[in-house]
Amino acid sequence: MNAxxxxxxxxxxxxxxxxxxxxxAMLLVLPCLLITLLWWMFEDTPVFDEVGPALLAxxxxxxxxxxxxxxxxxxxxxxxxxxxxxxxMGKLDFLLGYGVAFGVVAAAQSVLAVALSVGLLDxxxxxxxxxxxxxxxxxxxxxxxxxLFVSAFAQTEFQAVQFMPAVVIPQILxxxxxxxxxxxxxxxxxxxxxxxxxxxVDAMQTLTLTAETADVWQDLVVVAAFALGGLVLGAATLRxxxx
Amino acid sequence: xxxxxxxxxxxxxxxxxxxxxxHLDVTIGGGVTGLLGPSGCGKSTLMRCLVGVxxxxxxxVTVFGEPAGxxxxxxxxxxxxQAASVYDDLTVAENLRFFARVLxxxxxxxxxxxxxxxxxxxxxxxxxxxxxxxxSRASLAAALLGKPDLLVLDEPTVGLDPVxxxxxxxxxxxxxxxxxxxxxxxxxxxxxxxCDRLLLMREGRLIxxxxxxxxxxxxxxxxxxxxxxxxxxxxx
Numbered sequence: 001m002n003a004x005x006x007x008x009x010x011x012x013x014x015x016x017x018x019x020x021x022x023x024x025a026m027l028l029v030l031p032c033l034l035i036t037l038l039w040w041m042f043e044d045t046p047v048f049d050e051v052g053p054a055l056l057a058x059x060x061x062x063x064x065x066x067x068x069x070x071x072x073x074x075x076x077x078x079x080x081x082x083x084x085x086x087x088x089m090g091k092l093d094f095l096l097g098y099g100v101a102f103g104v105v106a107a108a109q110s111v112l113a114v115a116l117s118v119g120l121l122d123x124x125x126x127x128x129x130x131x132x133x134x135x136x137x138x139x140x141x142x143x144x145x146x147x148l149f150v151s152a153f154a155q156t157e158f159q160a161v162q163f164m165p166a167v168v169i170p171q172i173l174x175x176x177x178x179x180x181x182x183x184x185x186x187x188x189x190x191x192x193x194x195x196x197x198x199x200x201v202d203a204m205q206t207l208t209l210t211a212e213t214a215d216v217w218q219d220l221v222v223v224a225a226f227a228l229g230g231l232v233l234g235a236a237t238l239r240x241x242x243x
Numbered sequence: 244x245x246x247x248x249x250x251x252x253x254x255x256x257x258x259x260x261x262x263x264x265x266h267l268d269v270t271i272g273g274g275v276t277g278l279l280g281p282s283g284c285g286k287s288t289l290m291r292c293l294v295g296v297x298x299x300x301x302x303x304v305t306v307f308g309e310p311a312g313x314x315x316x317x318x319x320x321x322x323x324x325q326a327a328s329v330y331d332d333l334t335v336a337e338n339l340r341f342f343a344r345v346l347x348x349x350x351x352x353x354x355x356x357x358x359x360x361x362x363x364x365x366x367x368x369x370x371x372x373x374x375x376x377x378x379s380r381a382s383l384a385a386a387l388l389g390k391p392d393l394l395v396l397d398e399p400t401v402g403l404d405p406v407x408x409x410x411x412x413x414x415x416x417x418x419x420x421x422x423x424x425x426x427x428x429x430x431x432x433x434x435x436x437x438c439d440r441l442l443l444m445r446e447g448r449l450i451x452x453x454x455x456x457x458x459x460x461x462x463x464x465x466x467x468x469x470x471x472x473x474x475x476x477x478x479x
Contacts, residue, residue: 008344016332019369079328083385086294087345088317240312241298243258 001096005089009097010104013071017105027067027105031059031113039121052123053204054177056113056132060106060140061197062168068102068147069160076151082242091235095148099141099231106140107133127207131216135207138223139200145230152237171197176205196226247272248393248424249293249311254302256288256447263288265447267302271426274419275412277438278428279467285447286428287325290397293426294322306393318346321391325398327382331371335362335381338370339388348389356384359414361407376403383411387418394418396427400434412437435467443471450474 017024035055042048075081084094110133117123118132125132150167154160174184174192181192181202192198203219206212249271256264263285278286291297292304295312304311306320329338339353357366360380365373370381383399394415400408412434415425419439427438435441436455443451443458451458451474455467462470462477 004347005345008341011344012330012333012337012341015337016330019332078331079324079326080330082296082324083322083328083342084345086296086312086317086320086322087342088314088347089345241296243298 001090002088002093005093006097006100009089009094010101013098013101014104016071017101023067027063028109028112031055031063031109032116034059035113035117036121039117048121049124049208051177052117052121053132053208054175054201056110056117056136057139057197057200057204058172058175058177059113060110060136061143061200062164062172063109064102064106064140064143065147065168066161066164068098068144069151069154069163070157072098072148072151073154073157073160077156081238085238085240091238092231094238095145095231095234098148099144099227102144103137103141106137109140110136123208125208126211127213127216128211131213132204132207135200135203135216135220135223138220138227139197142196142200142223142227142230145227145234148234149230149237152234168197171195174198175201177201196223199223199226248307249426250303250305251292252303252305254289254292254304255300256285256292256297257300258288263447264292267447267449269442269449269452271424272440273422273424274439275415275425275427275437276440276442277435278426278442278444279432279435279471280428280430280444282430284444286430286444287397289444290322290395290426290428293393293395294320318389319392321386321389321394321396323379323383323386323394323396323399325401327370327375327378329370329378329382329385331378332369334367334369335373335384336366338381339366339384342385343388346389352388352390356387359387360384361410376407379403380407390423392423394423394425394427396425398428398430400427400429401431408434432466432468432471441467443467443474445471445475450478 039048114129114132118125118129146167150163151160174188174195175197181189181198184192199219199222203216206215247270251267251269254264254267280286288297292299293311306316309316339356343353357363360383362380362384365377370378386394400411415427419425441455441458442449458467458470462473464470464473
């Protein structure tokens, strides 16, 4: 572990994102537009208050998953990863570097999304608003960790994108957005209990419903543990020596 | 000069069920050593072994007395892959500053590397918009950062302008004179005469080893390409 190298990697990833205006706009503006669309769809109904928090948990997760799986794959196939692994860089430096960079982007993204939802669209939040952003950032790191992990199993960017329906959509279906998790068939409820997005959405929903934050922290710990597990699995897939 | 920067003993590599390197024994010392052979003969695989990124079936590769790829070596070995391994969406300078930070090299090192590959005029340009030759020079510059003791360069001069090619070979010899061991691969036989020592490779085996002159004389030919043919046909 080396802070200089980790920060060098974060800095580089952020420069790449900044250079890519279209991606930057998508990362920052798109979640806001989609949240606004949802708010508009359910104007004059309580639905936005029910679904809004889940969306705030989902966007950073989905977006970072996609961005990371594609960027890491690009890094693997362009030879830059091989070059870095031949340099004095630890695998964890690489992963944390990505985690930090996308954590920063996620923080910016969620500050915008939370400000819009709470400030303009009147999303009802009982708990502390800053904690919504913390949950978003941890979600984003989770997305990054899983994205890093699955990129090891894809040979092309096309395949990497296919992992989104495989890994992300089941989590969206079972996270409590469509039906409360305790009303799912037993087996599916158990499945949803071991999917990280469920805990992220629970945390957001708790924050909007009560000012009591103990449960939120508990959910956050679970999500963070999944993220850490993803990073460790990701590190295991980064091989200095390849066939 | 470095004596036996690299020692390879009984190196055997199988990729995808196909034997790529067959029980190779060779040592590489100071100066500029050229690895010549046709595409697909195992040059890149051998280079990957030196850097320690290739899974090997058997044998040992030792660099400066340490196992290839081990932690203390990684700052001492500069490596250029065959495809330019730089970030297309960053400028030349941004790429080099990034790799310099990873290596712990200074800013002046970046300037030195940019000048060495003659990219000073393009350093503010995004790599993706450069020509193929300029991209591979940017990639080469990254390997020059931090003054490595061993340079492993996989076809660094392919497709470059003859003037620039000559300059790069002069650069390699300059680095060798300063004490680095330079190991360069090429599939272009006319680059052979620019090396202090040549290794000719075919189908995963080294078929000749010596100075360009020795190899020509031994085969009784005027150029290395004919020598290569003579050796292959003589063995058949």
